[in-house]
Amino acid sequence: MPPDLLEHALAAKGFMPPEEGALLHRVARERLPHGPALEVGTYCGKSAVYLGAAAREVGGTVFTVDHHRGSEENQAGWEHHDPTVVDRELGVMDTLPTFRRTIARAGLEDEVVAVVGRSTTVAAHWRAPLSLLFIDGGHGEQPARDDFESWAHWVMPDGLFAIHDVFEDPADGGRPPYEQIYLPALASGAFAEVDAVGSMRVLRRTSGTAGDALGG
Ligand SMILES: C[S@@+](CC[C@H](N)C(=O)[O-])C[C@H]1O[C@@H](n2cnc3c(N)ncnc32)[C@H](O)[C@@H]1O
Numbered sequence: 564m565p566p567d568l569l570e571h572a573l574a575a576k577g578f579m580p581p582e583e584g585a586l587l588h589r590v591a592r593e594r595l596p597h598g599p600a601l602e603v604g605t606y607c608g609k610s611a612v613y614l615g616a617a618a619r620e621v622g623g624t625v626f627t628v629d630h631h632r633g634s635e636e637n638q639a640g641w642e643h644h645d646p647t648v649v650d651r652e653l654g655v656m657d658t659l660p661t662f663r664r665t666i667a668r669a670g671l672e673d674e675v676v677a678v679v680g681r682s683t684t685v686a687a688h689w690r691a692p693l694s695l696l697f698i699d700g701g702h703g704e705q706p707a708r709d710d711f712e713s714w715a716h717w718v719m720p721d722g723l724f725a726i727h728d729v730f731e732d733p734a735d736g737g738r739p740p741y742e743q744i745y746l747p748a749l750a751s752g753a754f755a756e757v758d759a760v761g762s763m764r765v766l767r768r769t770s771g772t773a774g775d776a777l778g779g
């Protein structure tokens with residue numbers, strides 16, 4: 564990771580430990596020459612800087628999808644609420660302005676493309692095979708399941724699928740990314756695990772074609 568961009572990633576508001584960000588950056592460097600990367604769960608752009616840094620180095624484009632209204636755990640009164648990312652007039656969360664500042668300061672506006680909307684709505688119209696898919700969106704059971712069902716089949720053969728906050732042991736954290744994304748991906752028979760750091764898991768697509776329904 565180029566030191567100037569690492570500085571921006573470390574300074575950005577968000578939920579991506581440096582060693583997991585480094586893994587994301589590494590897999591993005593491998594995959595971006597072969598097609599686009601797509602992230603579900605932009606928040607304020609921290610993980611997008613790790614992905615965008617790879618795009619600046621090897622070429623390619625990173626799409627990042629978020630409605631920017633926050634997940635359940637980001638809402639007022641919850642553990643991960645940040646009152647500095649609330650739209651005061653509307654009284655709702657809005658992480659889009661902070662994301663835009665993060666990406667502009669990092670000089671990655673040509674590499675990182677924001678897609679503002681609900682994950683399932685965007686996915687319903689998505690048709691491009693993905694070289695890298697990174698899911699870090701809603702961590703409830705239904706949102707996690709929806710993200711898996713909406714996006715995983717768009718990973719191209721040999722493409723990579725990274726999943727954040729995968730906790731096998733409930734003592735370590737919430738289970739939906741593990742139960743609703745990671746396990747179904749492996750059970751589909753279309754993916755095999757190739758890397759892991761902290762709560763980040765990276766799977767490779769080993770069978771099927773982008774856009775075809777997954778088995779399992
Ligand atoms: C855990 S945060 C992402 C953290 C980010 N990747 C980082 O590095 O800091 C999850 C994000 O997913 C978004 N999100 C949750 N459910 C969503 C949905 N159904 N559609 C679009 N975005 C969603 C939230 O708005 C929130 O910004």
